[in-house]
Amino acid sequence: MNLPQIINRKNLTVKEKFYNFFATISGLTIFNMEFFKQVFIPPYEIGEIKKHMSELGVKTFPIVSITGFIIGLVLSLQSLPVLERFGATDFLPATVALSVVRELGPVITALIFAGRVSSGIGAELGSMRVTEQIDAMEVSGVNPFKYLVVTRVFATTMILPILTVYVIFIALFGGFLAVIISQNMTLEYFKNSVVSAVEFGDFIPGVAKTFVFGYLAGIVGAYKGFTTEGGTEGVGKASTTSVVLASLLILIFDMVLVKITLWLWPTY
Amino acid sequence: MADILEVKIKNLSKRFENLVVLDDITLDVKRAENLIVFGQSGTGKSVLLKCIIGLLKPDTGEIYIKDKNVLELGADELNKVRKNIGFLFQSAALYDSMSVRENLEFPLKKILNMPQNEINDKVLHTLELVSLEEAIDKMPSELSGGMRKRIGLARSIITDPQLMLYDEPTTGLDPITSKEISELILNLQKQLKMTSIVVTHDLICADIIADRAIFLREGKIAFEGIIDELTSSNDAFLKNFFSTKLIKE
Ligand SMILES: Nc1ncnc2c1ncn2[C@@H]1O[C@H](COP(=O)(O)OP(=O)(O)OP(=O)(O)O)[C@@H](O)[C@H]1O
Numbered sequence: 323m324n325l326p327q328i329i330n331r332k333n334l335t336v337k338e339k340f341y342n343f344f345a346t347i348s349g350l351t352i353f354n355m356e357f358f359k360q361v362f363i364p365p366y367e368i369g370e371i372k373k374h375m376s377e378l379g380v381k382t383f384p385i386v387s388i389t390g391f392i393i394g395l396v397l398s399l400q401s402l403p404v405l406e407r408f409g410a411t412d413f414l415p416a417t418v419a420l421s422v423v424r425e426l427g428p429v430i431t432a433l434i435f436a437g438r439v440s441s442g443i444g445a446e447l448g449s450m451r452v453t454e455q456i457d458a459m460e461v462s463g464v465n466p467f468k469y470l471v472v473t474r475v476f477a478t479t480m481i482l483p484i485l486t487v488y489v490i491f492i493a494l495f496g497g498f499l500a501v502i503i504s505q506n507m508t509l510e511y512f513k514n515s516v517v518s519a520v521e522f523g524d525f526i527p528g529v530a531k532t533f534v535f536g537y538l539a540g541i542v543g544a545y546k547g548f549t550t551e552g553g554t555e556g557v558g559k560a561s562t563t564s565v566v567l568a569s570l571l572i573l574i575f576d577m578v579l580v581k582i583t584l585w586l587w588p589t590y
Numbered sequence: 591m592a593d594i595l596e597v598k599i600k601n602l603s604k605r606f607e608n609l610v611v612l613d614d615i616t617l618d619v620k621r622a623e624n625l626i627v628f629g630q631s632g633t634g635k636s637v638l639l640k641c642i643i644g645l646l647k648p649d650t651g652e653i654y655i656k657d658k659n660v661l662e663l664g665a666d667e668l669n670k671v672r673k674n675i676g677f678l679f680q681s682a683a684l685y686d687s688m689s690v691r692e693n694l695e696f697p698l699k700k701i702l703n704m705p706q707n708e709i710n711d712k713v714l715h716t717l718e719l720v721s722l723e724e725a726i727d728k729m730p731s732e733l734s735g736g737m738r739k740r741i742g743l744a745r746s747i748i749t750d751p752q753l754m755l756y757d758e759p760t761t762g763l764d765p766i767t768s769k770e771i772s773e774l775i776l777n778l779q780k781q782l783k784m785t786s787i788v789v790t791h792d793l794i795c796a797d798i799i800a801d802r803a804i805f806l807r808e809g810k811i812a813f814e815g816i817i818d819e820l821t822s823s824n825d826a827f828l829k830n831f832f833s834t835k836l837i838k839e
């Protein structure tokens with residue numbers, strides 16, 4: 323049995339599930355290596371990359387805006403009573419800002435992005451696979467991995483950090499709104515405390531890890547789509563399993579990257 | 591004129607798990623020859639074409655296209671060989687996200703790097719050949735099955751390949767269109783010296799274009815010869831196969 327067949331089998335025993343799990347991991351590893359091999363070889367398909375980036379941006383813009391706003395707002399509302407207990411309401415802007423910049427902004431944006439984009443790429447490439455469009459591209463002498471996979475993964479890698487920076491600002495705005503509803507704090511004070519609390523060591527690693535998250539969201543969707551088997555049913559499966567796997571990998575990599583960041587930028 | 595071989599297949603076998611699909615096939619196709627492949631549904635005609643183009647890897651055997659062993663070529667070299675081959679999928683396999691025009695432009699832009707004004711002319715001309723000029727700005731989802739087939743055909747011949755592999759080019763077309771397409775395939779052979787391997791069930795089409803025909807059965811080439819020999823054969827199986835189809839004037 324080849325890799326896609328193993329991965330797409332149904333009614334697996336526990337032993338086969340283990341096997342399946344490692345098959346996915348090894349398949350994904352091979353897929354990754356192929357990506358890094360192909361990404362440096364011309365033609366670079368800049369037009370396609372730009373097209374995908376703007377499509378992805380437009381597609382995810384509304385949902386990340388709403389999410390970012392609400393996260394900031396709720397975080398602010400929730401932190402307020404806790405800080406009041408310690409008589410530390412002055413620290414509210416700093417608390418919200420640090421949580422949003424260091425962790426919540428990047429991770430939540432990435433998870434929402436993965437939900438929208440990994441499934442989309444999985445379904446799109448999956449249906450191209452089962453309707454032989456990928457084969458058609460291959461026999462015409464165009465490298466489908468390069469044209470379909472590399473361009474999409476490159477686009478997701480580049481667009482997510484941009485979205486994250488935007489979400490961070492929206493979330494801070496949401497946080498501020500929550501504060502002025504309940505406290506009399508000026509925008510001036512809020513802004514100043516955010517600026518003095520957030521350092522480069524908070525902002526840069528927070529945004530930098532979203533390059534990795536964007537890459538993961540793209541490569542997992544592309545991998546699941548590219549290796550789809552079994553007609554339309556397989557397409558549905560590719561789309562849902564991409565989201566699960568991408569989200570899981572994002573959280574695991576977050577854990578690892580946070581550890582590395584704390585080691586590189588120790589905070590006191 | 592000496593017969594130059596375009597495709598040479600030696601002892602080709604292919605199985606899926608326990609299902610033997612192709613069993614020790616040996617076949618030569620000469621340059622500028624039209625070869626018809628007959629066979630019942632599910633005997634492995636599509637699998638044979640996909641092996642030739644390298645989409646499926648045979649278990650054993652050798653495949654030569656113009657003296658190049660396709661099974662031993664690296665990705666780059668294989669792509670070079672493929673640029674001279676056209677492949678019409680049974681399902682047409684049009685790119686769903688692109689309009690008809692973009693579907694046809696794709697190989698010209700990506701493979702031949704043609705300038706845009708030449709591309710426009712070529713696209714229009716090829717659409718004329720399959721009489722679908724009016725569909726140029728449609729999306730594949732807006733086309734009928736037969737139209738998709740003809741656009742698929744147009745896309746595969748647009749680069750003027752030297753070897754064409756057609757998987758059921760006339761299935762799903764009405765008799766008149768079907769005849770036009772068959773004549774188109776014949777013309778391509780005459781004008782461009784194109785070699786064609788055509789999988790078909792359509793006897794009228796076969797009758798128009800065939801130089802030679804083979805009949806696949808149970809993974810083997812059961813019969814080989816010119817069309818008339820096959821259709822007038824006394825073999826019980828062939829008689830049965832062709833009598834249920836043949837309505838010839
Ligand atoms: N990717 C595949 N995996 C497993 N089995 C396959 C695969 N492709 C084809 N087969 C099997 O190989 C056999 C031959 O298939 P093929 O598509 O070549 O038939 P065909 O002669 O083209 O039939 P039709 O005239 O209906 O198109 C079938 O039994 C099919 O089930």
Ligand SMILES: [Mg+2]
Pocket residue numbers: 635636637680757
């Ligand atoms: Mg077939």
